[in-house]
Amino acid sequence: RVYAPEEQRCGLIAIVGKPNVGKSTLMNALVGQKVSITSRKAQTTRHRITGIRTKDETQFVFVDTPGFQTKHSTALNKSLNKTVMGAIGDVDLILFVVEAGSFTLADAKVLSLFKPGIPTLLIANKLDTVGRRAEIAPWLRDMQERHPFAEFVPMSAKNKKDIERMFGICAKYLPQQPWFYSPDELTDRSEKFLASETIREKLFRFTGDELPYTSTVVIDKFEEEPSPKHGRFMRIAATIVVERDGHKAMVIGQGGERLKRISTEARQELEKLMGAKVFLEIWVKVRSGWADDEARVKSFGYE
Numbered sequence: 001r002v003y004a005p006e007e008q009r010c011g012l013i014a015i016v017g018k019p020n021v022g023k024s025t026l027m028n029a030l031v032g033q034k035v036s037i038t039s040r041k042a043q044t045t046r047h048r049i050t051g052i053r054t055k056d057e058t059q060f061v062f063v064d065t066p067g068f069q070t071k072h073s074t075a076l077n078k079s080l081n082k083t084v085m086g087a088i089g090d091v092d093l094i095l096f097v098v099e100a101g102s103f104t105l106a107d108a109k110v111l112s113l114f115k116p117g118i119p120t121l122l123i124a125n126k127l128d129t130v131g132r133r134a135e136i137a138p139w140l141r142d143m144q145e146r147h148p149f150a151e152f153v154p155m156s157a158k159n160k161k162d163i164e165r166m167f168g169i170c171a172k173y174l175p176q177q178p179w180f181y182s183p184d185e186l187t188d189r190s191e192k193f194l195a196s197e198t199i200r201e202k203l204f205r206f207t208g209d210e211l212p213y214t215s216t217v218v219i220d221k222f223e224e225e226p227s228p229k230h231g232r233f234m235r236i237a238a239t240i241v242v243e244r245d246g247h248k249a250m251v252i253g254q255g256g257e258r259l260k261r262i263s264t265e266a267r268q269e270l271e272k273l274m275g276a277k278v279f280l281e282i283w284v285k286v287r288s289g290w291a292d293d294e295a296r297v298k299s300f301g302y303e
């Protein structure tokens, strides 16, 4: 059924919380496709990323944000926090994500940023990791006293039924107005951006905790070439920027094995995402201190 503009409902929903509570996992599940990378590492999400889902007459425009950084005040962290503040200023609804049953100082810091007036839902995520549901009842009562939340939603971003339920919960907070995007759009981000993010995700996933979060990815070449044989053919060159020689060795791995794995997994995912044959070349460079250098942080694409 086609919905006339006067029947349409549309609004912005910010997904906010401290690092690693499952914000990006939640957004991808709501959008129905991966538009924001995830990993067990804090600082995986570094940009404001829009994910769009149109369901019946309602268009949900989700805004995933970096986890709010409270520990170190580097130029990178300042930029990440600015992104979070920008995202919560002008939305119709805030999803404040925490781990069910837990509320730390870092959670409290994020909550203190919210201006009154924007309806805020407490998303108690990772419910699947809580032994018995009854255990979180006293915690929920405690949370009720901390902030005038509009609703409490205990859930798991990995549970399909919980995700389906979210649309009904969120829709009533969105105003009646024409959609911002066409109904088949999933994100406002470019393929080039998604390419750098996909490489960064594999980098984070395959290096584990030994590689500091301050590594990043820069796309040097992103070209489409005509190819009668393959349909769409993309030539992509990227540089992984790290802070020390030791980190470079870590990324490359014994005999280049790790870099090969990062590259292969990224290429396969990009081929699916873009519906193209992809030729991907990845280099590793050392730029010490970049995360502390405001100009460098900007030149690598952060706000």
Ligand code: GDP
Binding pocket: 017, 018, 019, 020, 021, 022, 023, 024, 025, 026, 037, 038, 039, 040, 041, 042, 043, 044, 045, 067, 125, 126, 127, 128, 129, 155, 156, 157, 158, 159
């Ligand atoms: P973000 O930093 O808040 O964006 O968190 P991510 O979405 O990157 O997720 C951090 C980690 O939590 C990842 O390893 C996810 O797989 C995991 N995670 C997210 N949601 C859930 C959930 O509902 N249950 C469980 N068990 N793990 C989750």
Ligand code: K
Binding pocket: 019, 020, 038, 039, 040, 041, 042, 043, 044, 045
């Ligand atoms: K993460």
Ligand code: MG
Binding pocket: 023, 024, 025, 037, 038, 044, 045, 065, 066, 067
């Ligand atoms: Mg994230």
